[in-house]
Amino acid sequence: MATPEIYVLGGYQTDFARNWTKEKKHFSALMRESVLGALATCNIDPEEVESAHVGNFAAELYCMQGHLGAFFTEVHPAFSGLPTGRHEAACASGSIALLAASAEIEAGRYDLQAVVGIEQMKTVSAGEGGAYLGTAAWYEEEADGVEFPFPKLFGRLGDEYDKRYGLKDEHLAEISKINYANAKLNPNAQTRTWYMNKEHALCRTDDNAAVGGRIRIADCSQVTDGAVCVFLASRAFAEKYADRQGISLGDIPRIKGWGHNTARLRFADKVLESRDDRYVLPHVRSTVTSAMKRAGIADVSGIDGIETHDCFTTSEYMAIDHFGITEPGESWKAVEEGWLEIDGKYPINPSGGLIGAGHPVGATGVRQLLDGYLQVTGQAGDYQVEGAKNIQTLNIGGSGTTSCSFVVGV
Amino acid sequence: MSDSSSTGTLSGAAARKILKSRNIERVVVLGANGTMGYGSAALFTQAVPHVTFLARTKAKADEGLEAAIKQVRSPTVASRSDTGDYDNDLEAAVAQADLIFEALTEDFAIKKDMFDRVEKARRDDSIIATVTSGLSINALCEGRGDSFRKNFLGLHFFNPPNVITGTELIAGDDTDPEVVDFVDVFSRVKLGREMVRTADTPAFAGNRVGFKVLNEAAQLAEELGPVLVDRLVGPYTGRALTPLATVDLVGWDIHRAIVDNVFENSNDEANATLELPAYMAKLMDKGVMGDKTGAGFFKRDGKARLALDIASGDYKPVEEIALPDLSYIDDVASLYRQGRYEEGIQAFLAADGDEAALARKVIAGYISYAFHRVGEVTETITGIDLIMGAGFNWAPPSVLVDTMGADSAVRMIEEASLPVPEILSKAAASGEPRRFFSHPVINIGKYFVAG
Numbered sequence: 001m002a003t004p005e006i007y008v009l010g011g012y013q014t015d016f017a018r019n020w021t022k023e024k025k026h027f028s029a030l031m032r033e034s035v036l037g038a039l040a041t042c043n044i045d046p047e048e049v050e051s052a053h054v055g056n057f058a059a060e061l062y063c064m065q066g067h068l069g070a071f072f073t074e075v076h077p078a079f080s081g082l083p084t085g086r087h088e089a090a091c092a093s094g095s096i097a098l099l100a101a102s103a104e105i106e107a108g109r110y111d112l113q114a115v116v117g118i119e120q121m122k123t124v125s126a127g128e129g130g131a132y133l134g135t136a137a138w139y140e141e142e143a144d145g146v147e148f149p150f151p152k153l154f155g156r157l158g159d160e161y162d163k164r165y166g167l168k169d170e171h172l173a174e175i176s177k178i179n180y181a182n183a184k185l186n187p188n189a190q191t192r193t194w195y196m197n198k199e200h201a202l203c204r205t206d207d208n209a210a211v212g213g214r215i216r217i218a219d220c221s222q223v224t225d226g227a228v229c230v231f232l233a234s235r236a237f238a239e240k241y242a243d244r245q246g247i248s249l250g251d252i253p254r255i256k257g258w259g260h261n262t263a264r265l266r267f268a269d270k271v272l273e274s275r276d277d278r279y280v281l282p283h284v285r286s287t288v289t290s291a292m293k294r295a296g297i298a299d300v301s302g303i304d305g306i307e308t309h310d311c312f313t314t315s316e317y318m319a320i321d322h323f324g325i326t327e328p329g330e331s332w333k334a335v336e337e338g339w340l341e342i343d344g345k346y347p348i349n350p351s352g353g354l355i356g357a358g359h360p361v362g363a364t365g366v367r368q369l370l371d372g373y374l375q376v377t378g379q380a381g382d383y384q385v386e387g388a389k390n391i392q393t394l395n396i397g398g399s400g401t402t403s404c405s406f407v408v409g410v
Numbered sequence: 411m412s413d414s415s416s417t418g419t420l421s422g423a424a425a426r427k428i429l430k431s432r433n434i435e436r437v438v439v440l441g442a443n444g445t446m447g448y449g450s451a452a453l454f455t456q457a458v459p460h461v462t463f464l465a466r467t468k469a470k471a472d473e474g475l476e477a478a479i480k481q482v483r484s485p486t487v488a489s490r491s492d493t494g495d496y497d498n499d500l501e502a503a504v505a506q507a508d509l510i511f512e513a514l515t516e517d518f519a520i521k522k523d524m525f526d527r528v529e530k531a532r533r534d535d536s537i538i539a540t541v542t543s544g545l546s547i548n549a550l551c552e553g554r555g556d557s558f559r560k561n562f563l564g565l566h567f568f569n570p571p572n573v574i575t576g577t578e579l580i581a582g583d584d585t586d587p588e589v590v591d592f593v594d595v596f597s598r599v600k601l602g603r604e605m606v607r608t609a610d611t612p613a614f615a616g617n618r619v620g621f622k623v624l625n626e627a628a629q630l631a632e633e634l635g636p637v638l639v640d641r642l643v644g645p646y647t648g649r650a651l652t653p654l655a656t657v658d659l660v661g662w663d664i665h666r667a668i669v670d671n672v673f674e675n676s677n678d679e680a681n682a683t684l685e686l687p688a689y690m691a692k693l694m695d696k697g698v699m700g701d702k703t704g705a706g707f708f709k710r711d712g713k714a715r716l717a718l719d720i721a722s723g724d725y726k727p728v729e730e731i732a733l734p735d736l737s738y739i740d741d742v743a744s745l746y747r748q749g750r751y752e753e754g755i756q757a758f759l760a761a762d763g764d765e766a767a768l769a770r771k772v773i774a775g776y777i778s779y780a781f782h783r784v785g786e787v788t789e790t791i792t793g794i795d796l797i798m799g800a801g802f803n804w805a806p807p808s809v810l811v812d813t814m815g816a817d818s819a820v821r822m823i824e825e826a827s828l829p830v831p832e833i834l835s836k837a838a839a840s841g842e843p844r845r846f847f848s849h850p851v852i853n854i855g856k857y858f859v860a861g
Contacts, residue, residue, distance in 0.1 A: 023650075023856060023858075024743070024861045025746070025749065028748050032750075184599070184600075184602050193575055203486060207484055
């Protein structure tokens with residue numbers, strides 16, 4: 001029996017430039033705006049939603065609030081009594097929520113699921129937030145007492161590339177530049193008004209201070225408040241939905257393939273494990289290729305655009321060869337050839353990615369899927385990849401620990 | 411004026427085609443030592459490889475460049491810029507420029523003299539934009555040659571432009587529509603602006619509507635005092651910064667220039683609310699100008715925040731000023747805090763007491779005034795909505811109407827004895843829900859600040 005299809009009906013992203021603490025808003029307002037926005041955008045009645053999955057990393061720390069699935073029921077009276085739950089896998093939390101919702105549709109339990117990725121992070125200072133993010137690593141081993149542990153871990157990813165293949169700062173700066181430039185085209189991107197260019201990304205003054213090894217401010221993703229809600233549906237619901245929207249079923253994008261792997265927590269162990277491998281993070285490679293395989297796509301030439309996890313420029317640099325755009329260690333070629341730009345051969349992060357669009361940790365995986373949906377339905381506006389049919393996401397938790405990937409396409 | 415809001419109409423491939431129709435390689439900023447001059451110049455260095463900062467002296471232009479670097483916190487501004495003075499460098503720089511951006515002081519004669527020199531020196535294909543916030547675009551280019559008038563328009567950034575994206579685009583009667591479209595797309599895509607096209611009317615759209623509310627708040631302060639007024643027309647009414655704190659930030663002199671311009675050069679139904687309060691003129695004579703002189707409606711004394719006592723001209727600690735019961739504001743704010751904006755605004759509408767009624771009167775005035783300006787300052791309410799949102803960070807009038815419902819809006823305006831815009835009474839009478847705010851992306855929730 002063929003695996004049941006998972007349809008993506010669309011969704012809603014909050015403006016990632018907003019600071020909900022400055023607006024004096026509670027976490028529940030963020031949830032509420034994303035879900036009500038998605039219902040309105042997708043023309044779905046609250047009564048139709050059967051179940052909800054919430055992806056979130058650390059609301060207990062940032063907002064002193066757990067039990068997040070239950071907050072879904074606060075959004076609308078019709079939601080009272082719905083089965084809900086919360087999923088956590090650090091920065092991959094949103095994708096884990098999507099996987100769980102998909103699995104329930106495949107199992108035939110529900111026909112219409114809401115998936116909310118959400119994180120409110122500006123409740124605390126940068127230093128305190130940096131320590132919270134350290135809990136995505138093995139805290140005691142890698143983060144305790146370290147200021148900004150994650151830039152340092154991903155700095156080490158760059159060091160590993162440098163050791164094995166060589167790595168130039170100018171290639172990382174170019175990655176930063178492209179993400180910021182794309183973000184200017186995305187009306188929901190956090191950095192859309194920020195000042196950035198390649199020269200700035202390369203500058204070595206306090207305006208672009210070092211935060212961890214080779215990682216400087218311009219190499220980093222952002223501290224972001226944001227939520228994204230999407231609706232996933234079974235074929236039965238999608239048929240009904242297509243009818244009433246006056247579109248054909250074939251116009252509704254599907255999750256064609258997925259990948260999911262978890263590597264050992266400590267970065268040192270990952271590197272040790274891969275020392276004889278061509279790929280620095282072979283489990284990430286496996287996530288990418290298994291999603292392609294499930295989608296019936298042979299290699300990256302069948303992918304029209306990528307939304308990848310550029311928590312730092314080094315993670316995007318890693319993604320380039322792990323997607324198979326270049327041979328391992330040759331990601332720089334794609335950078336130099338201009339392949340990564342929106343109208344390039346392999347557009348990466350037309351949305352601006354985590355560096356440009358922002359990184360509300362638990363929301364990112366869901367935001368990537370929604371951007372994939374917008375691309376393949378031709379609704380991405382100024383950051384549209386012309387004629388995109390298949391978009392692949394890569395969402396990573398920890399230092400390359402939990403990897404998830406989706407191929408969304410029509 | 412073709413379309414009051416350009417958002418979405420010139421996007422994607424169409425926008426890219428327009429963008430490719432011209433090359434902006436060199437920009438000259440005139441008056442680059444002023445706040446709007448250096449702020450705009452910094453913005454241009456984001457998108458243009460070569461920006462020339464010009465001022466009366468090279469030293470002044472250098473100061474502008476320093477300030478630009480500080481504002482956007484990037485030393486790379488310098489590598490894209492050079493500086494010079496009007497006497498030695500203007501003609502050569504203007505002759506090379508693809509875009510000449512005028513940001514001189516708001517004085518008609520000074521600008522006119524500058525345009526005499528610009529017209530002689532410029533190439534026929536260069537664009538001339540003025541950042542004026544009040545002078546007439548048609549008057550500024552009156553009597554000039556065809557090429558100048560075809561390529562001349564208003565490009566009104568708000569201060570500081572690196573933070574506030576709302577921008578007004580004002581074509582003159584003779585501006586080439588292709589130039590207007592190009593500057594629109596260029597500003598939106600390359601400079602990250604939220605573009606609104608307005609008519610060449612006094613103070614254009616944003617300041618016309620915005621300063622009406624600010625001045626009304628200043629008028630009310632004479633009797634109620636600044637603390638109560640800022641509480642009543644505070645964040646819960648749809649703005650992050652309270653109105654009188656805004657006037658202090660803008661500067662009382664700028665406030666006066668804008669409201670005097672509108673008061674004298676327009677004659678609309680709310681003209682009286684645009685008359686500068688006499689006490690402001692009197693205090694300005696004594697040097698009270700707002701934050702720039704350290705004292706306005708409010709001032710700081712160490713950690714203490716003091717408020718102006720208008721009758722005496724003295725300042726008192728804010729916490730020593732007795733206020734009536736305003737607990738309704740806390741009720742509204744706690745609903746906003748949970749994202750319950752519709753319920754919050756209904757609580758505002760239902761609140762008892764003279765104070766709540768006064769607050770509703772100001773908000774009713776804002777909505778009534780904005781909707782009555784449609785057809786005069788912009789073609790549709792959307793243009794006014796976008797500039798109030800992206801230029802002032804205020805809840806756009808349509809957002810308030812949509813959130814409370816047209817029938818509630820009409821009732822509120824009637825209770826305030828203000829003229830009800832026809833489009834609202836029609837929508838209320840139809841009984842059909844209708845949304846006035848049309849923007850595909852903007853989160854309206856951001857305007858409802860829970861405080």
